[in-house]
Amino acid sequence: MALEPNERPGQPIAKFESMLKTDDVYFFDAEDFQDIIHHYLNSGKISLAKKAIKISLEQHPGSIELKLLSIEVLVFENNLELAEKMLDELQLIDSSNEEIYIQRANIYSKKDNHEAAVTLLNQALNLTDDSFDIHSLLGMEYLFMDNFEDAKQNFMMCVSFDEEDYSSLYNVIYCFEFLEDYDGAIAYLNDYLERNPYSEVAWHQLGKMYFSKDMFQEALTAFDFAIISDDTFIGAYFEKGKVLEKMGRYNEAIENYETTISIEDPTSHAYLRIGRCHEKLGNFDMAKTYYYRTVHEDPLLDKGWLAITDYYIRQEDYKKALHYINKAINIDGENSKYWKKCGKIHATLNNNDEAYYAYQQAVDLGNYEFDTWFHWADTAIQNLDVHSAIEILLQGHEFYPQRCEMQYKMAGFYLLISDFPRAQYRLLNALKIDFGQLHLFKDEFPQFYNTDWAQNLIEDVKKASR
Template identity: 55%
Template sequence: MLFSANEDQNFALSKFESMLKTNNVFFFDSAEFEEIIHHYLDTGKVGLAKKAIKIGLEQHPSSVNLKLMEIELMVFENKLDEAEKLLDALYLLETSNAEIYIQKANILSKRDQHYKAIELLKMALEYSNDLADVNSLIGMEYLFIDDFKEAKKYFMKCIELDIDDYSSLYNVIYCFEFLEDIDGAISYLNEYIDKNPYSEVAWHQLGKQYYIKKMYVEALAAFDFAIIADDHFIGAYLEKGKVLEKLGEYKEAIHNYKTTLELDDPTSFAYLRMGKCYEKLGQKDLAVKFYYKTVHEDPLLDKGWTAITDFYVKEENFQKALYYINKAINIDTENVSYWKRSAEIHRALQLYEEADIAYQKTVELGNYELNTWLAWADILKLLGEYENTTHVLLQALEFYPDHAKIEYRLAGIYFILGEQNKGTFHLKNALRNNFKMHLQFQKLFPGVFMRTSVKNIISEFKKSST
């Protein structure tokens, strides 16, 4: 009875591990050692791989392949100088061994010498029997130096050698996207599909490109073909659902999201999208139900918490909105979108001191949007904290120089504080940048607006500008 390759490998592994346990010495040919080492590396058992290499070289000291595996492990562990010395010695013996060039290139790549690595990999192409693998390595080196055009070219070569090399296909599309050449990606994928019409991956990628171009009908057709090629392709159902949402086909979108739940474990993304669809359909109870499922499935998904919070804000149920945004903040205290929503909800509930704290945290976490600064300043004004209001507005002015909304507010606050010169300065700046907005200034600071001195400034500015 003949043994299969797997049975031979299992026998060799068992024999090797028995040798380690008993300290008996068994002989293995070099090919068996290579299989044993590959197995340990593939399973992450680096220590056992090292032992196998050591014993293998003791039994086969002239084996170039075992020496190359030793070098590969050294490179993996960043022992680059040691690996380089061994490689140089091997190179003198075998100048046409592609693996030597590949490992030399690997060392150069680790030293960020990517151009030199590419030169060596191109030399390896002359000697390698695995051109796809070497072309892929060259493509990756070009990615490291952000040369997406060259990277794309080499990944395309990989696909020419193996039409089912989906890893390279993904990299080709990544390069097209980074180059913002969506039309090029669509053209390439259509050519690829002509050669490989039942590739669910290619149809899926084509649909995504059409989606980016907002060609929703074409995207829908592409995802349908992906599903025909593989009716268990969850990604295609999810993407199809997104397209159907864009087309306003919410019931059909829900059907596709439900299909993903039947095919595999539920995902927070599917639950979230279903909740959004039910909300669009006006089925609020079901919308909330699926938002709950979203945060239960993945408590760290900020889109889930913001969806349920925003739902209650729209319903003007600010107490419930506050409850859920507080739960979200307890889970992730550094999420800026949570703090901004917290500030807005507290403001709606007229809890101004809490709103002040939340806006401060929002800015500390890097939200420098104009409306954040303005809302925070308006809260401080309501609290009567005029000095702090000017401090916030002056910070805002650094991000939005001469912006009329900031200038009008600074003018109003300075007039309230009795600093006439500063008030006049900022009021004139505001009028110069947007005269019509002085009507909003009247709403924000009615008392200040009624002052004779302020009316005179506005009147004089109007005359001078006509």
């Protein structure tokens, strides 16, 4: 049953779905089938797209366009071998069809052969005047290859074809950011805004670029223009709040964060930033309230639990701080900084075994910061395990061979176990690196500093340096 000539083109989808519910068979021309299939693919309804492809090829078995849509679905579902076989057959019929090269490029991309995909997409470019989609695909392939310069150029082409293609605009700025070319991004966005002065997206991105360069006043102006262009643009209010925070204008920052909450449902991130602003203003009860709202809104936001932890550390309520850092660790147990903070809290509470374990976890997870080794070694000493403390500092010394603090501390530790040769070696090294920091040894190990052994060694080094 064919469509009546006066039926609107927008009705094929409804007709097709009606056909699926009945035993009737309707006839559609090939272009209608293409519209139907594209509709389902764009909506993510792959099973309906496949049904439409099957019926369309029964009615139009010779349509190359419909076969190419069938291949597109095969590639999407990783049925690459059959897709390549069908492409081989189609290429014998129509070797100048750019879509054949595009689908071959998609197959190579699926196989992580992005160089081959780029070659095929460039061949497709030579076969068509409609190059928008191909430049978009090329941009993505170059991103896969970490070739941000060529990716940027292709996404720029997409924007030049359609200045409302915000997806490509975002990708252009992403490339500028990755290349750390903030000035280039600013110039590009200002040029874009000359042609599109009411683009809230471009103003928003421009504000973020100025923020990256610590150009806070310029960033504020850009975010204000984004808000003028769209007074419901939550992202602009939020980013403006961050700038105002940086400028110490906390009350104004709070106003902007509260605006985001008034426009849409509250977010944990807005609550978190409002809490931080209140804490900066000394409104500690308000800060605590908003921190708790943060984790109530999103109990899996580890940064919320961390904010509460830091709040209680500043209040010197370490038992509560420990409770909340454990909440953060339960969410992200692979975060070395959380374990380090946990170690500090345990050490303050004299939970030396737990502190030792926490610092060990921090190091195992890749935290090699100087003070991590120091604090870890100190917990070992608190447990009267001098040998472990020395071993910890020896590991840390591999990362910081020129830090005298480790050498002075190791000298003292070796003296604790009466290993005078190694103590002498470490103390000499420390004195040679920075004699002026000798007070570190004196303050921590006064029982050894005042011995004849140490004083003679110090005097020898002092004479040698004259």
